[in-house]
Amino acid sequence: MKNDIKNNTGKKNKLIDNKEEKNKQTLNSEIDNKTEKKSNKKNKPKYSLEHKKFLNKIRLKTFFVIFIQITILIAFFGLWEILVNNGVLDGFIYSSPSRMINTLAELSRSGELLTHSLITLKETLLAFVIATGIGFLVAVLLWSNNTIKRILEPYIVVLNSLPKIALGPIIIIWFGAGTKAIVVMGILIVIIVTIINILNAFLNTDKNTILALESMGANKAQIFFKVVLPSSFPDIISTLKINVGLSWIGAIMGEYLVSKAGLGYLLVYGGLVFDLDLIMTVTIVLCFLASLMYFLIALLEKIVKARH
Amino acid sequence: MNEIITVKDVSLIYHSKKFETLALKDISFKIEEGDFVALVGPSGCGKTTILSLISGLLTCSSGEILVNGLKPDKKSKVCGYMFQKDNLLPWRTVEKNLYVGLEIQHTNTKEKKDYALSLLKKYGLENFKTKRPDELSGGMRQRVSLIRTLALNPKILLLDEPFSALDFQTRLKVCDDVLKILKDEKKTALLVTHDIYEAVSMADKIIVLSARPATIKNIHTLTFGRDKTPFVRRDMKEATDLFQKIWSEIQDEK
Structure with missing residues (x-):
């Protein structure tokens, strides 16, 4: 490695090529290789040996964390499979990874998986978008007018502590046993938390900074767009992340109640006919979809942050 | 020279649910264009309140304030505020x-x-x-x-303890810089500070306020070392004497 670094001005590319030919690569040199390639492309300043060692250490650590994470996942499902196969656990009650794969294949072949997933996804997204949008606007209204905020505060507090599932029967009677009722359920669950979180973020804006802009003659709208909104950005993103989880809860809970279609319906159905394979499979699919949506929000955060 | 700020018999009462506080009582002073004026006084006496009134962030309970010939208005763009x-x-x-x-x-x-x-x-x-x-x-x-x-x-700069968050060495340096900038750009400035040395080394005029409710205790006009930087001025004999004088004036109030 020392030689590589010493020579890396002229013969670097050749060296890398040579290295790649050798299939036996230690992790360190592989990482080293990558950094060299990168620095080659972007023409970054050359790092000292100590700094490279430091970078390697960080990468090794990350690699270790990911490695353990994957190991835990494999061990969990592997152990599950083994225990069921050896008869320690009853496959009928606990299902097993292989049975789940079979169920997943069956569900995909019949098209049921796609239909039900799309229905639930649609309900979740609708609830998420509507509730976040309206919640945000209400928070802006409450921030901009202290009197309205004081009037509405007790109602919001009561609505927040009310378990929304209790409104299930009312919602079904008012909106019919269908998509509408499920979306309304999702909206009710998401919107109050959105209002409270975003309003708090707005109210926590540094008073001195607001005063400084006021002294320059800023009006309420300018204060909102130039200080309050940008400084609340991290809190707004974390609210979005919370809302992803809450809108899934809303959609699944709604489907439990309405019981017509969707992944929540499949879960209820699986429970009724004692089909644990179906229940476990749907749960895994739900996990996958929910984390996908979460990562999309995280991606959005990265994009917006990079722009500003 | 022109008077750019006129404060005449100004009083201000702060209202809250449980009590009212008389913060300023019959304050009168004038500031001429291009002057650097410092406001000193015991802590909590209402120095910042005076700046808020002049910038138009607050309105006085009684009395009259004229800034550049008009009533203070935060949209008027006459004053710049530094915190x-x-x-x-x-x-x-x-x-x-x-x-x-x-x-x-x-x-x-x-x-x-x-x-x-x-x-x-x-x-x-x-x-x-x-x-x-x-x-x-x-x-x-x-x-x-x-x-x-x-x-x-802005024609006028309102400085509300702008150096107090800085460490001592930086403060001395920035003091020099800021005064130079203000003199270069020919600005009128009103500085609120709890640091008497800062006032003595920078100002043309020092207004000493009493404890709450604030009234004007004394106004000192400084004639020494006006062409020198605050750093040099701070160590002049006159500065030390004036410091002692203002110090005892404020101590009387506590």
Whole structure:
């Protein structure tokens, strides 16, 4: 490695090529290789040996964390499979990874998986978008007018502590046993938390900074767009992340109640006919979809942050 | 010289649910264009309140204030306000921070922007214009904050303990810089400070306030070392004497 670094001005590319030919690569040199390639492309300043060692250490650590994470996942499902196969656990009650794969294949072949997933996804997204949008606007209204905020505060507090599932029967009677009722359920669950979180973020804006802009003659709208909104950005993103989880809860809970279609319906159905394979499979699919949506929000955060 | 700020018999009462507080009582003073005036007094006596009244952020309960011949209005653009905290927006670069005031006043023209940048260059911060505020030292941030205020080209600068968040060495340095900037740009300034030495080393005139409710206890006009920097002036014999005098005036109040 020392030689590589010493020579890396002229013969670097050749060296890398040579290295790649050798299939036996230690992790360190592989990482080293990558950094060299990168620095080659972007023409970054050359790092000292100590700094490279430091970078390697960080990468090794990350690699270790990911490695353990994957190991835990494999061990969990592997152990599950083994225990069921050896008869320690009853496959009928606990299902097993292989049975789940079979169920997943069956569900995909019949098209049921796609239909039900799309229905639930649609309900979740609708609830998420509507509730976040309206919640945000209400928070802006409450921030901009202290009197309205004081009037509405007790109602919001009561609505927040009310378990929304209790409104299930009312919602079904008012909106019919269908998509509408499920979306309304999702909206009710998401919107109050959105209002409270975003309003708090707005109210926590540094008073001195607001005063400084006021002294320059800023009006309420300018204060909102130039200080309050940008400084609340991290809190707004974390609210979005919370809302992803809450809108899934809303959609699944709604489907439990309405019981017509969707992944929540499949879960209820699986429970009724004692089909644990179906229940476990749907749960895994739900996990996958929910984390996908979460990562999309995280991606959005990265994009917006990079722009500003 | 012209009188640019006239404060006449001004009183102010702060109201809250449980009690009212008389913060200022019959305050009268005048400031001439180009003057550097310092307000000193026991802590909590209402120094900042006077700045808020002049900038139009507060309205007085009785009395009259004229700024540049008119009633104070925060939209009037006559006053620039500089606070203890620099209040730079952390998500904007130094350059974009300079434009905040211009954007607010809808005077975001190329000409004004260039003026702001020229100030930045003049006071040695040009290389930092693409940096974020948190990459700057405290002294640099405070100078950027001053340039942001100056970019609006106010006639009067209200300085509310602008150096008290800085460490001692930086404070001495920034004091010199700020006074030079203000004198160069020919601004009238009103400085609130709890640091008597700061007042003695920078001001042309020092107004000493009493404890709450604040009244004017004394007004000192400074004649020594006006061509010197605050750093030099601070150590002059006259400065030390005046410090002692003001110190005992304030001590009487406690």
